[in-house]
Each structure stands twice: as C-alpha cells, then as structure tokens.
Amino acid sequence: MKYQDLLKAADKFGTPCYVYDASKIKKQYDRLINSFKTVKNLKINYAVKALSNLSILKYINYLGAGIDTVSIQEVLLGIKAGFSPEKIIYTPNGVSIKEIIKVSKMGVNINIDNLNMLEQFGSTHSKIPVCIRINPHVMAGGNNKISVGHIDSKFGISIHQIPLLLRIVKNTNINVNGIHMHTGSDILDIEVFIHAAEILFETASKFENLEFIDFGSGFKVPYSPGDNETNIEELGSKLSKRFNEFCYDYGKELTLTFEPGKFLVSEAGNFLCSVNSIKQTTSTVFAQIDSGFNHFVRPMMYGSNHYIENISNPDDSERFYSIVGYICETDTFATNRRISMISEGDILCFKNAGAYCFSMASNYNSRYKPSEILFYNNEFTEIRKRESFEDLIKNQIEINF
Numbered sequence: 001m002k003y004q005d006l007l008k009a010a011d012k013f014g015t016p017c018y019v020y021d022a023s024k025i026k027k028q029y030d031r032l033i034n035s036f037k038t039v040k041n042l043k044i045n046y047a048v049k050a051l052s053n054l055s056i057l058k059y060i061n062y063l064g065a066g067i068d069t070v071s072i073q074e075v076l077l078g079i080k081a082g083f084s085p086e087k088i089i090y091t092p093n094g095v096s097i098k099e100i101i102k103v104s105k106m107g108v109n110i111n112i113d114n115l116n117m118l119e120q121f122g123s124t125h126s127k128i129p130v131c132i133r134i135n136p137h138v139m140a141g142g143n144n145k146i147s148v149g150h151i152d153s154k155f156g157i158s159i160h161q162i163p164l165l166l167r168i169v170k171n172t173n174i175n176v177n178g179i180h181m182h183t184g185s186d187i188l189d190i191e192v193f194i195h196a197a198e199i200l201f202e203t204a205s206k207f208e209n210l211e212f213i214d215f216g217s218g219f220k221v222p223y224s225p226g227d228n229e230t231n232i233e234e235l236g237s238k239l240s241k242r243f244n245e246f247c248y249d250y251g252k253e254l255t256l257t258f259e260p261g262k263f264l265v266s267e268a269g270n271f272l273c274s275v276n277s278i279k280q281t282t283s284t285v286f287a288q289i290d291s292g293f294n295h296f297v298r299p300m301m302y303g304s305n306h307y308i309e310n311i312s313n314p315d316d317s318e319r320f321y322s323i324v325g326y327i328c329e330t331d332t333f334a335t336n337r338r339i340s341m342i343s344e345g346d347i348l349c350f351k352n353a354g355a356y357c358f359s360m361a362s363n364y365n366s367r368y369k370p371s372e373i374l375f376y377n378n379e380f381t382e383i384r385k386r387e388s389f390e391d392l393i394k395n396q397i398e399i400n401f
C-alpha cells in the first residue's frame with residue numbers, strides 16, 4: 001500500500017482507523033509454508049487473539065490455515081468465520097474445566113496445560129483425544145510480559161513433571177494426540193528455539209499415539225526499516241530436518257504445527273490517526289493525535305516501538321516529536337522521534353499495527369473503538385464500523401433516582 005492509498009482510506013473512512021493489507025498476510029503465510037516445504041504434513045493455525053475480525057478470519061480460512069484459540073468465544077468466532085471444528089485448536093490457560101469440556105464437545109482439538117485439569121478431563125472424557133502443552137523452561141522472547149516459557153511461568157506443564165504426567169495418562173487412559181509448546185514472543189535466536197524443540201522431541205518420544213507436534217509461535221517481525229527479525233527460512237531448514245529425522249525414528253509421519261499470530265498479521269496493519277494539535281513545552285514538541293492507549297496500547301504496555309510516518313507530508317525536513325494521545329493519563333506512543341515535519345490535521349501512520357492492536361482496544365475515556373478496513377484486490381472495504389454512542393450504552397441499565 002502506498003501513501004496515497006492510505007490517505008485515500010483516511011479520507012474515505014475517517015480517523016482513527018486500522019487498515020490491513022491482505023496481500024501482506026498472504027505473503028507471510030506463503031513464506032512460512034515455503035520455509036517448511038520438506039515437511040510432508042504441515043499445519044498453520046493462526047492465533048486468533050492477535051486480530052480477531054471475522055473478515056480477517058475468513059481470509060485466513062481462504063488461505064488454507066486453521067486457527068489457534070484461547071477462549072470459547074474465539075472458538076465461536078472461528079466457527080462463525082467458517083472453520084470446521086477439526087481446524088480449530090483450543091489452548092486455554094486458567095479457564096474452568098466446564099469451559100474445556102464444552103469446547104471439546106464442539107469437536108475442537110483440546111490442548112491442556114495443567115495436570116489437575118488433565119486428570120479431571122481424563123477421568124470423565126478419556127475417549128476425547130487431547131494435546132499436552134509442555135513448558136520446556138527455555139527463556140525465549142523479548143520481555144517478561146511476553147515470555148511464557150520460563151520456570152515460574154503459569155503456562156504449560158513443566159518438563160520436570162513428566163513422570164506425574166505419564167502416570168495420569170496411564171491412570172485415566174486418556175489418548176494424547178499431540179505435544180505442544182509456546183515459549184513466548186520475539187524469538188531471535190534460532191539455536192534457542194531448536195533447543196526447546198529438542199526437549200519437545202524428547203517428551204514426544206514418550207507417547208505412542210501422537211498425530212502432531214505443535215511448536216507454538218513467537219516469531220519476531222521487524223518493527224522499523226533495518227530492524228531484526230526471526231530468520232524463518234533458516235529455522236525452516238534446520239527444524240524441518242530435525243522433524244523429519246524424529247518422524248523416521250518415531251515410525252510415523254507426524255504433522256508439524258505452528259500457531260503464529262504476530263508473524264502473519266503484524267506487518268499487514270497500519271493505524272491511521274489525525275494530528276489534533278502541536279504543543280510545545282519547555283523541553284518537548286508534542287504531536288497530539290486523535291487516539292490513545294484506548295485504541296493502541298502496545299507502546300505503553302510492552303514498550304514496543306512502532307514506526308511512525310507522516311503520510312500527509314512524507315518528504316519534508318525531519319524534526320523531533322513526542323507522539324502522544326488524547327487520553328487523560330500519560331499515553332506516549334513515541335518519545336523524541338524524528339518525523340517529517342508535522343502540522344495540525346496531518347495523518348500519521350503507525351506501522352506493525354495488525355497484531356495485538358485492535359484486539360486489545362477498549363472504550364476508556366468513553367471513546368469509540370475505531371473502524372477496521374481491509375485492502376484486498378486494490379479495494380478498501382470497511383470490515384468493522386466505527387462505534388457510535390449507542391454502542392457505548394447498549395448494555396448499561398439505568399436506574400432512576
């Protein structure tokens with residue numbers, strides 16, 4: 001998408017809005033598939049929580065992927081978008097046994113990450129196959145909020161508990177059809193990933209009826225020109241080789257599964273805002289936009305650095321700005337950033353706004369959630385309307401005093 005296209009979208013649909021480029025999602029999907037082309041059975045399950053708009057899910061379905069879900073509501077969204085239950089895996093953490101049972105009865109693959117839940121589920125539903133989420137205790141990922149594989153993480157069943165896991169499987173006679181790990185986001189070191197994979201292979205060899213091994217996700221994508229990223233092609237060639245060797249030893253062609261969220265949709269997303277005002281203080285020039293952490297919380301929550309372009313005036317001389325929002329609380333998107341000269345009314349574009357952006361939006365300060373637009377086959381289509389006052393009040397019940 002070019003500046004002109006994005007400006008047209010801002011003009012047509014108003015700001016703030018999210019604009020997603022379908023061709024970028026496809027490009028990433030194809031890249032992943034090609035990196036693992038020597039693996040006979042490969043399955044990509046898109047992690048719905050990254051971006052859960054129904055039209056995006058339908059597009060992902062059209063590409064041929066399945067989905068990874070973390071709540072029964074995501075499962076329902078997936079089914080509404082046309083995924084058959086067999087193409088859905090459910091990987092919850094900390095949900096009730098009731099929800100797990102309910103989802104399993106919908107025909108969705110269950111991934112269990114807790115021995116207590118496994119025992120409860122196995123004692124009552126031993127005929128339904130389950131996948132087991134292992135925690136290999138490999139510290140991967142960018143920071144503590146997004147790294148979920150370390151020793152004190154609440155995710156997965158510790159590799160140190162394998163003996164108890166095996167005992168529960170034997171006692172309940174439950175059928176384990178998959179082994180899974182997901183160690184966190186922003187993996188850069190391929191060797192660390194392979195090390196975790198070795199632990200997974202070792203665990204997998206203890207189960208006889210496996211159909212798949214799920215390596216989760218956590219691929220890092222570039223956030224600005226020249227930023228580093230997971231080398232998917234290198235990971236693909238190394239892991240494929242090891243996977244094929246493992247299958248040979250295991251005596252069965254298993255399916256290699258991934259469940260990327262960020263990798264597929266992050267770079268496809270652009271967040272467009274208008275500049276409400278320029279405000280100078282003693283030390284700083286602020287550009288204040290018509291949004292805040294109600295719409296886009298990643299910079300504040302994870303300290304993520306989203307690249308920002310002034311698409312109304314892209315080639316002027318650069319100045320230093322702090323980009324802030326309109327929320328009555330500190331909501332800094334970027335500090336002391338060099339950006340082509342900004343004036344009131346300009347449209348700023350935040351890159352990498354596809355993953356964990358709209359899906360984390362709220363109504364804080366009683367603002368409406370923004371609209372979402374899909375750019376597909378050279379056309380912009382609104383895939384979610386901007387909210388209205390009715391949306392803000394629709395579930396509220398008024399008491400008269």
Ligand SMILES: *Cc1c(COP(=O)(O)O)cnc(C)c1O
Pocket residue numbers: 047049050068070091182184185186216217218219259260261262263355
């Ligand atoms: C969030 C999540 C993913 C996706 O992670 P990304 O870093 O967005 O690729 C995959 N698997 C599970 C179980 C998750 O919770």
